[in-house]
Amino acid sequence: MTIKDVRDALRARYICGEELEGREVHSACGSDMMSDVLAFVKDRAVLLTGLCNPQVIRTAEMMDIVCIVFVRGKMPDDIMIEMAKEREIVLLSSGHRMFSACGLLYEKGLRGGAPYR
Amino acid sequence: MNESITLNYDVDSSDFTRAGEASSNVKRTLKLMDVDPEIVRRVAISLYEGEINMVIHSYGGEIKVIITPDEIEMVLRDKGPGIEDTELAMKAGYSTAPDNIRSLGFGAGMGLPNMKRYSDDLKIESKVGVGTTVRMKVYIS
Ligand SMILES: Nc1ncnc2c1ncn2[C@@H]1O[C@H](COP(=O)(O)OP(=O)(O)OP(=O)(O)O)[C@@H](O)[C@H]1O
Ligand SMILES: [Mg+2]
Numbered sequence: 001m002t003i004k005d006v007r008d009a010l011r012a013r014y015i016c017g018e019e020l021e022g023r024e025v026h027s028a029c030g031s032d033m034m035s036d037v038l039a040f041v042k043d044r045a046v047l048l049t050g051l052c053n054p055q056v057i058r059t060a061e062m063m064d065i066v067c068i069v070f071v072r073g074k075m076p077d078d079i080m081i082e083m084a085k086e087r088e089i090v091l092l093s094s095g096h097r098m099f100s101a102c103g104l105l106y107e108k109g110l111r112g113g114a115p116y117r
Numbered sequence: 118m119n120e121s122i123t124l125n126y127d128v129d130s131s132d133f134t135r136a137g138e139a140s141s142n143v144k145r146t147l148k149l150m151d152v153d154p155e156i157v158r159r160v161a162i163s164l165y166e167g168e169i170n171m172v173i174h175s176y177g178g179e180i181k182v183i184i185t186p187d188e189i190e191m192v193l194r195d196k197g198p199g200i201e202d203t204e205l206a207m208k209a210g211y212s213t214a215p216d217n218i219r220s221l222g223f224g225a226g227m228g229l230p231n232m233k234r235y236s237d238d239l240k241i242e243s244k245v246g247v248g249t250t251v252r253m254k255v256y257i258s
Contacts, residue, residue, distance in 0.1 A: 033225040034225075035226075035228050041162075055221065062140060064158060
């Protein structure tokens with residue numbers, strides 16, 4: 001699916017990167033702990049998180065994550081938005097809580113990685 | 118690319134917002150050098166975990182990255198407080214991070230296990246009261 005499909009499924013709104021909405025996403029990962037996210041390597045992933053600080057953007061950068069969804073209506077500040085734009089990372093904000101947001105994307109066929117070993 | 122390149126960074130332990138700038142810079146440099154994206158990602162994640170550890174757990178220090186045609190070597194040296202039991206610190210889930218760090222998204226005790234997982238070689242030398250040196254290598258071929 002594409003970033004636009006993610007947005008539609010979550011009825012989320014673009015914070016930045018709307019022009020990149022045609023990009024493909026292949027997997028997803030939901031966590032508020034960044035080292036949990038960093039243990040997950042998959043191509044073209046979406047990150048769902050309730051955490052809202054610059055290290056979320058950095059974590060996404062290190063992992064080549066294409067899109068971050070802030071759940072529970074969280075809004076990043078200008079510094080974070082600027083960082084995301086520079087790195088071509090799409091930012092979305094959704095009113096859904098983590099569980100529901102993950103479930104909605106799973107229902108659309110998006111999957112996580114293999115179980116952690 | 119035949120020559121080797123060395124990159125140096127200072128890591129300030131009090132600046133959480135800027136944490137990760139060194140890793141970000143190294144990642145960009147490797148991309149410009151056309152290093153395989155999978156290798157770049159493994160270096161970026163390992164170095165970022167190490168850099169965050171320096172910011173969160175240490176009094177600061179320096180990072181040196183040596184890029185040669187065969188490998189990327191990362192040396193992270195800090196000024197203390199050191200790690201009492203490095204074997205214990207390596208265990209998945211072990212963390213001494215306080216609650217305020219956890220609320221920033223770190224302190225899952227997964228950083229060192231991730232560094233071991235994504236690098237080809239990891240060595241930690243630490244002395245309480247002196248400091249910690251983490252050496253990691255990622256092979257290019
Ligand atoms: N540079 C360092 N100086 C002093 N102690 C360290 C250093 N790096 C790691 N440690 C110790 O080792 C523990 C485990 O580190 P690790 O990176 O695995 O987990 P964490 O940093 O606590 O959490 P996470 O990495 O998941 O955010 C830390 O909680 C800390 O006690
Ligand atoms: Mg850590």
